Amino acid sequence: MKISVVGTGYVGLVSGACFAETGITVTCVDVNQSKIAALNDGKIPIWEPGLDDVVRRNVEKDRLRFTTSLSDSLTDADAVFIAVGTPSGEDGSADLSYVLQVASEVGKHLDHYLVVVTKSTVPVGTSQRVKQAVRKELDARGVQVEFDVASNPEFLKEGNAIEDFLKPDRIIIGTESKRAQELMERLYKPFLLNGHPIIFMDIASSELTKYAANAMLATKISFMNDIANLCELAGADATLVRKGIGSDPRIGAKFIYPGAGYGGSCFPKDVKAIIKTADEYGHSLEILKSVERVNERQKEVIFKKIRAHFGGDLKGRRIAVWGLAFKPNTDDMREAPSLTVIRRLLEHGAAVAAYDPVAIQEAKKYIGSGVAYHSSAYEVLKGAEALALLTEWSEFRVFDYDAAKQLMKTPAVFDGRNIYEPAEMKEHGFHYYGIGRK
Ligand SMILES: NC(=O)c1ccc[n+]([C@@H]2O[C@H](COP(=O)([O-])OP(=O)(O)OC[C@H]3O[C@@H](n4cnc5c(N)ncnc54)[C@H](O)[C@@H]3O)[C@@H](O)[C@H]2O)c1
Numbered sequence: 293m294k295i296s297v298v299g300t301g302y303v304g305l306v307s308g309a310c311f312a313e314t315g316i317t318v319t320c321v322d323v324n325q326s327k328i329a330a331l332n333d334g335k336i337p338i339w340e341p342g343l344d345d346v347v348r349r350n351v352e353k354d355r356l357r358f359t360t361s362l363s364d365s366l367t368d369a370d371a372v373f374i375a376v377g378t379p380s381g382e383d384g385s386a387d388l389s390y391v392l393q394v395a396s397e398v399g400k401h402l403d404h405y406l407v408v409v410t411k412s413t414v415p416v417g418t419s420q421r422v423k424q425a426v427r428k429e430l431d432a433r434g435v436q437v438e439f440d441v442a443s444n445p446e447f448l449k450e451g452n453a454i455e456d457f458l459k460p461d462r463i464i465i466g467t468e469s470k471r472a473q474e475l476m477e478r479l480y481k482p483f484l485l486n487g488h489p490i491i492f493m494d495i496a497s498s499e500l501t502k503y504a505a506n507a508m509l510a511t512k513i514s515f516m517n518d519i520a521n522l523c524e525l526a527g528a529d530a531t532l533v534r535k536g537i538g539s540d541p542r543i544g545a546k547f548i549y550p551g552a553g554y555g556g557s558c559f560p561k562d563v564k565a566i567i568k569t570a571d572e573y574g575h576s577l578e579i580l581k582s583v584e585r586v587n588e589r590q591k592e593v594i595f596k597k598i599r600a601h602f603g604g605d606l607k608g609r610r611i612a613v614w615g616l617a618f619k620p621n622t623d624d625m626r627e628a629p630s631l632t633v634i635r636r637l638l639e640h641g642a643a644v645a646a647y648d649p650v651a652i653q654e655a656k657k658y659i660g661s662g663v664a665y666h667s668s669a670y671e672v673l674k675g676a677e678a679l680a681l682l683t684e685w686s687e688f689r690v691f692d693y694d695a696a697k698q699l700m701k702t703p704a705v706f707d708g709r710n711i712y713e714p715a716e717m718k719e720h721g722f723h724y725y726g727i728g729r730k
Contacts, residue, residue, distance in 0.1 A: 293317070293479065296365035296372040298394045300327055300358065302338055302453060302557070302624070303411060303446045304375030309343065310457040312350035314482035319357045319365035331358040339623035339650045342454040362394070363401040370475060371407040372398055373444070374422070378412045384564035385572075386415050395422040399429025402437045407472045409442045413502050413562055415569045419443045419466070419495045440472035443495045445502030450556070451621030458483060463490040466498025503566040507580055510559045512547040514586040520550030520728025521593070530728025531710055550727040552682055552708035553590035555618035555627040560587070591632040594680055594708045597725045599640065601678065601704060607641035610701070612676035614669055615683025615709075617651035625654040629708070630682040638662050645672040649685050673699040684709040693720040 293316045297308035300322040308320040322328050327337050334351075336344045350356035359365055366372060376390040391412050398408055408426060410419050423441045430437055443466035448456040463480050467473040473492055484490055493501070520530035530550045538545030554560070563584050570577045599606060618628035625631065630646075637644050645664040648655060652665045666672045669688065673679060673696055681688060689711055697703050697720070704723040705712065717724035 294369050295319075295479070296321060296362070296369045297411075298322075298362060298365075298372060298374050299376035299390075299412070300324075300331065300337070301375070301377065302340065302450055303448065304373070305331075305336075305338065305347070306340065306343060306448060306453040306457050307373060307375060307411060307446065309346040309350060309356060310454065310483075311479070312353075312356040313346055313458070315355065316479070317355050318350070319359060319369070321359055321362050321365045323360065325360055328358045328360050340450065340453050341621055346454060362397050366398065366401050366403075366406070368404075369406055371409055371442075371479065373409045373411045375411040375446070378414055378561075378565075380561040380564050383568065385568040386413070386418075386561070386565040388414060388418060388421065391418065392421060392425050395425035396429050399426035400433070402426065402430065402439060403435075405438045405440075405471075407440045407442050407475050409444050409476070410499075411444050411446050413445060413506075413558065413565075414443075414499055415503070415565060416496045416499045418499060440467070440469045441495070442467045442472045442476055443498040444476065445498060447502070447505065450624055451619060459486060460488050462488060464498050464501050465490065465492050466495035467492065468495055503562055503569070506559055506562040507566050507577075507583070509547055510554055510563050510587070511579060511583050513549075513551070513554045513559075514583040514590070516548040516550050517553065517590045517593075517727070518586050521590075523728040524730075527730060528728075529730055531726075533728075550710060551590075552594050552629040552633070552727070553587045555591075555629050555631075557624060557626040560584075560627045591629045592636065593727065594629075594682065594706050595633045595636040597706055598637070598678055598680060601706075601723065601725070606637060608643065609641075609677045610643045610645060610675050611637050612672040612679045612700075613644055613646040613663075614648075614672070614679060614681045614688050615685055616646055616648035616655040617683050620683055620685045623651040623654045625651055625658050628658075628683075630655075631658055633680060633682060633708075634659055634663060645674075645676065647672045648683065649687060651683075670695055670699060676700050677702045678704040678706060680706040680708060681711065682708045684711050691717075693722070697721065 296319050297304050298321045300320045308318045312318040330337050374394045378386040381387040419441045465476045523530040534548050537543050567577050567580050616630045634644055647666045647669045707726045710726045714724045
């Protein structure tokens with residue numbers, strides 16, 4: 293079998309490489325020439341654990357290729373997967389211009405039956421627009437070529453993307469023809485050997501499933517953050533409340549960790565987009581509107597604690613930051629809570645020194661040179677009056693109290709991920725601030 297995957301970002305590159313791993317021939321396409329040049333040079337443009345091995349192995353076997361030519365990639369292809377970005381438009385809706393561009397491009401070159409699969413996260417109705425865009429180009433060419441559309445949203449998590457793709461919790465596929473369903477089943481069969489389910493449904497339900505999943509996860513986070521803020525006021529400990537409620541299987545222990553707010557390339561934009569879709573249907577998603585508001589407030593919490601600690605005056609104070617990426621094991625900085633905290637600190641005259649194991653290059657694109665970046669965690673503590681931990685990389689888990697105390701001007705720790713023990717911190721002479729803790 294042969295497929296084309298358009299877009300070589302976190303989703304496209306991982307999907308392409310993992311499909312190749314099953315023996316399928318995959319051509320990955322991107323409009324970004326430097327990305328394709330880098331990939332053809334053996335360099336992986338994103339930081340994702342294990343991805344380089346899978347890519348290298350399949351390139352060597354000649355099952356994985358990279359090109360900027362979509363038309364070449366369609367030769368003999370059984371399916372084309374659209375995995376390009378769908379960023380937030382100005383009004384919060386998903387910007388579908390890249391997806392529809394690819395669809396038109398497919399229509400310009402299609403000369404045999406294939407399935408046009410939308411893997412990007414897209415609002416209900418998009419696959420129908422993809423179909424229209426392909427058909428419009430076929431009509432313009434005056435040719436009749438049979439094709440089907442399918443929706444196949446992706447659920448991988450950055451930082452664990454290879455594992456998630458190879459061993460998915462579930463695969464969701466929306467189709468409207470038996471032929472497309474059978475082809476998708478053949479493509480995904482190798483990933484289902486361990487009993488992971490494939491769920492077929494209509495296209496609209498498939499498109500909505502992806503948004504509903506991300507919206508539910510974002511809701512869990514904002515709910516817990518809201519409760520954590522109440523815990524602080526009421527003298528309760530959110531980490532205990534979390535354990536207390538998480539042991540109920542109806543609630544579940546995952547995704548109820550209070551923190552500095554959610555970020556990343558998906559939750560913020562997907563929550564916005566589903567709100568917008570519902571508004572367009574005349575239905576106000578009240579819960580999700582609150583989820584968004586709570587998250588915006590939560591991203592400010594660490595900054596507010598730091599400001600309060602220093603009596604409102606941050607001018608000239610040196611603040612160290614550990615962790616920039618929106619979560620561990622990725623270099624993705626999109627909508628990272630660290631951006632809010634750092635911008636606020638800089639606005640208030642603080643000097644920020646930051647360290648992240650992998651995201652510094654990406655962070656520079658977002659924050660610029662106003663921050664002093666360092667290549668070691670303890671280096672940023674030199675002369676710092678406070679440390680803000682914003683991403684829970686595992687290398688931060690064991691805190692070297694003596695080293696930190698020697699390096700810091702004043703020992704204050706703002707733990708945006710609750711990874712340290714307040715009592716231990718206090719014992720070692722640190723002022724400790726967590727999220728939702730006494
Ligand atoms: N990142 C995630 O964790 C994740 C998880 C699940 C779903 N998704 C969804 O998958 C989609 C892709 O996300 P991503 O994070 O991989 O995006 P990304 O920004 O990392 O990559 C998108 C790629 O598409 C390329 N592109 C844009 N227009 C193109 C065109 N016309 N032809 C060829 N290539 C083109 C870009 O150059 C870029 O390399 C989005 O809809 C996202 O919401 C992302």
